Amino acid sequence: MKNTKTFSALAALAFTMGAAQADIVITEVVDATLPGGQPKFVELTNTGAADVDLSAYSFGNMNNGGTSLGGSAASVLGGVLAPGASYIISYEADAGPGGSIFFSVFGVDPDHYMGGGYVNGDDVLLLFLGAATGDGTDATLVDVYGVPGVDGTGTNWEYTDSYSSRLNCTASNVWTAADWAVAGANALESGCAGDDVCEEGNLTANTDPGTYTVNCGGGGCSGSNFCSSAANSTGGASVISYSGSCTVADNNFTLSADNMPASQFGIFFYGATQVNGGAGMAFGNGTLxxxxxxxxxxxxxxxxxxxxxxxxxxNPPSASGTITASSTWNFQAWFRDPVAGGANYDLSDGLSVTFD
Structure with missing residues (x-):
């Protein structure tokens, strides 16, 4: 049975966040499926314009609908995080340089170890300013993934054997589903029948630790997701994003979309308008x-x-599709999905980008 006990201590406390605090944001959450349920990791990103001393912060978890921090205290972080840089917290023991499961998959060491796999995909993750202990009210809650006091099984934030990525650049001390692209439970097992090699392929194709691709300022660039996509044959919904630069002069703009069946083909397309004011319309197995x-x-x-x-x-597909500074364009991905049946194809959600 889910524990829906209200986390009254946190709910009653009026948390305050200064600008420096809000610049450190939880941007990716992963509960993978390799032996031991590894790697389990969280990505933090400095979305601000100045260096941040992470020794002022701590990170922790609340398990199984509980309202106290695992191990009775959050883990104090360390180092200085530059603007735009990301910081990886791995839930495993420190086995030295190159010795972690995280390293075996991604080829780099995490920045911080939590000492063991002390979380599952139904547990809450919390970032604090200060060294939090007990129920966390002795520090300032800066950002949270999930709802304290609630077991995440079956919720809109469950990440069991799956992953979630943030869609914006602003920390929040209250869970807000619209801030996240949640792949859905068991997304990393999709199509693999328990095969570790296949599941590792899903992991590396759909997560990018250390690289946060949402534009968080600089020039007049901005990007936001709209419309919606539903679960396809992978068990997750495909979400589109961009990386690189939305400054036209840089000519370094890359589109990505996750949660697609492997060994098929897809097409990115774009246009100046959104269907039904951004609500979309039924098309194939998805939404145009x-x-x-x-x-x-x-x-x-x-x-x-x-x-x-x-x-x-x-070099646009057509002269009328030339992307210029100060213009806004809408992007989407179409892909084959014969396993799902129906129309045998589906789509991602939409992405609107204003270029500079």
Whole structure:
């Protein structure tokens, strides 16, 4: 039975967050499926414009609907995090350089070890300013993934054998589902029948620890997701994002979409308008978010659990599709999904980007 006890101590406390505190944000959460349920990790990102001393922060978890920190205290972090840089917290013991399961998958060491796999995908993750102990009210809650006092099983934030990535750049001390792209429980096991090699492929195709791709300022660039996508045959919903730069002069703009069946093909496309004011319309097995006017298609590419493509802004598919500074364009991904049946194809959600 779920524990729905209200976390009254946190709910009653009026947390305050200064600008420096809000610049450290939880940006990715992963509960993977390799032996031992590893790797389990969390990505923090400095979304601000100044260095942040992480020794002022602590990170912890509340398990199984509880309202006290695991191990009775959060773990104090360390180091200085530069603007735009990310910091990886791994829930495993420190086995020295190159010795972690995280390293065996991603080829780099985590920045901080929690000492063991003390979380599962139904547990709450919390970032504090100060060294939090007990129920956490002796420190300032800066950001949270999940709802303290609630077991996450079956909720809109469950990440069991799965992953979630943040869609914005602002910390929140209250769980807000709209801030996150949640792949859904068991997404990393999709199509693998328990095969570790396949599951590791899903993991590396759909997570990117150390690289937060949402634009958090600089120039007039901005990007936001709209419309919605539903679960496809992978068990998760495909979410589109961009990395690189949305400054046209840089010509370094890459689209990515996750949660797609492997060994199929897909197409990124874009247009100036959104269907039904951004609500979209039923199309195939999914929702068409971009259109209501001319659309521009990129070259088809193969899917490997997801797909990515760098868009040459200097060579659009058509002159009328030229992306210029101060223009806003809407992007979406279409992909084959024969396992799902129906129309045998599906789509990601939409992404609106204003370029500078």
């Amino acid at each position: 978010c971009v259109g209501a006017g001319q659309i521009y298609r990129m070259s088809p590419i193969s899917t490997t659990g997801g797909m990515s493509q760098t868009i040459d802004l200097a």
